[in-house]
Amino acid sequence: MDRNISRIQEHGLRSVWENEERDFTRWLTENIDLLASELGIEIEDARAEEAVGDFSADIVAREMNTGETVVIENQYNRTDHDHLGKLLTYSSGKNAGFTMWLAEEFRPEHRSVLEWLNESGPKGAKFFAIKPRVVSIEGAEERGFEFEVVVEPNEWEREVSTESLSDSERSYRQFFTEMVEAYSQRRPNWYKLKPGARSYLTFSAGISRVRFGWAFHQGPEFSVELYISTPDKERNEEIFEALKQEQTDIETNLGVELEWERLPEKQASRIKQPKDLDGTITELTTDQRNHLIEWGVDAMDEFEKEFEPRISALGSS
Structure with missing residues (x-):
């Protein structure tokens, strides 16, 4: 019996959330459990645009089991040095145990920075690169959503050998x-x-x-x-x-x-x-x-x- 296999099509985040700060960050704050479940942790008390000195982090939350602070920086398109600087500033300012950079595409050098931080960075700090994806089956109108983890700490709790x-x-x-x-x-x-x-x-x-x-x-x-x-x-x-x-x-x-x-x-x-x-x-x-x-x-x-x-x-x- 012949089976028709359709291709998966990927769409930009703007096709669902027009504005990163006003739409996507707000949606992610309200649906933070979806991100938590992908990583196998419990995230609660998610707050959007929380002040860090003169700046504001996209999302600051709390990991339930450890009590550690979670800092999330969202970015449409390809990663850049400006957002990397913000990510590290917010992570340091909040003494974050979990630092997550969400972007549609990660430059190799930025992936390397997060991998290096997981290997040699502050003890107890965990860094993630996560790609949020909007997908559909070719020819279908309905959209689906998923997270693709690009970088995560080795053995997860590397700080406790x-x-x-x-x-x-x-x-x-x-x-x-x-x-x-x-x-x-x-x-x-x-x-x-x-x-x-x-x-x-x-x-x-x-x-x-x-x-x-x-x-x-x-x-x-x-x-x-x-x-x-x-x-x-x-x-x-x-x-x-x-x-x-x-x-x-x-x-x-x-x-x-x-x-x-x-x-x-x-x-x-x-x-x-x-x-x-x-x-x-x-x-x-x-x-x-x-x-x-x-x-x-x-x-x-x-x-x-x-x-x-x-x-x-x-x-x-």
Whole structure:
């Protein structure tokens, strides 16, 4: 049987967003999760045209799991020295952990600069060259959109070499790498995060700074949880109390009793489903780790199904 294969056509960003600052930057700020998912991180609190001295960065945001600042410089057409200077100025001024240059075409010398910065630049700083693309199938009117990552750090967390990690940090990173892989198989549309050497891993629950997560706690214990940590303490309490009013239904549906922690000493609140452990992360056997990953996948799957629509309703209220 003959099959007709059509070519992919690429279009300039101006064919969809006429003005870079007024249209594209605004759209990207409102849809920052699309860029985050491409990189396997969580970006929140995106703000357009934020002041950096006498200048203003296109977008400044926050990476959820590390708390690091994200600086994004957008550019139509081919990269130039002027935008490179701006990118480095904003990155330095904000002490950015993530610096992203978005452009339609990257000059080889500019790619080389970002690659050099990833190899020899400031410790902890990560530089990306990303090409936003508008595409269509030949002859079709409908347009599609994607990001093409041109430059990214080698091994991602290059600032934390394996040799410099403690046994616990090494174990956390390995554990959550396996957890991410297992959960992405359970939920194919869930985008894979890039775990760090930390005792927790979180991802967005649909409201900025309200996060689902897996976390190791003292006890020792491991938990599936919802962590509510917006900048507004009253808002955190409102979300927590609204969910607690539905505690009976939630726990009945899950078939477990949850721990509802107001955390009065902090600005945040937490709802968690804990599991006691026989030892710390470094003391667990391979079988215990595997069983814990299986439990974490099953528990998070049910936990997310139960809380997601309730959180979504709160976000739209």
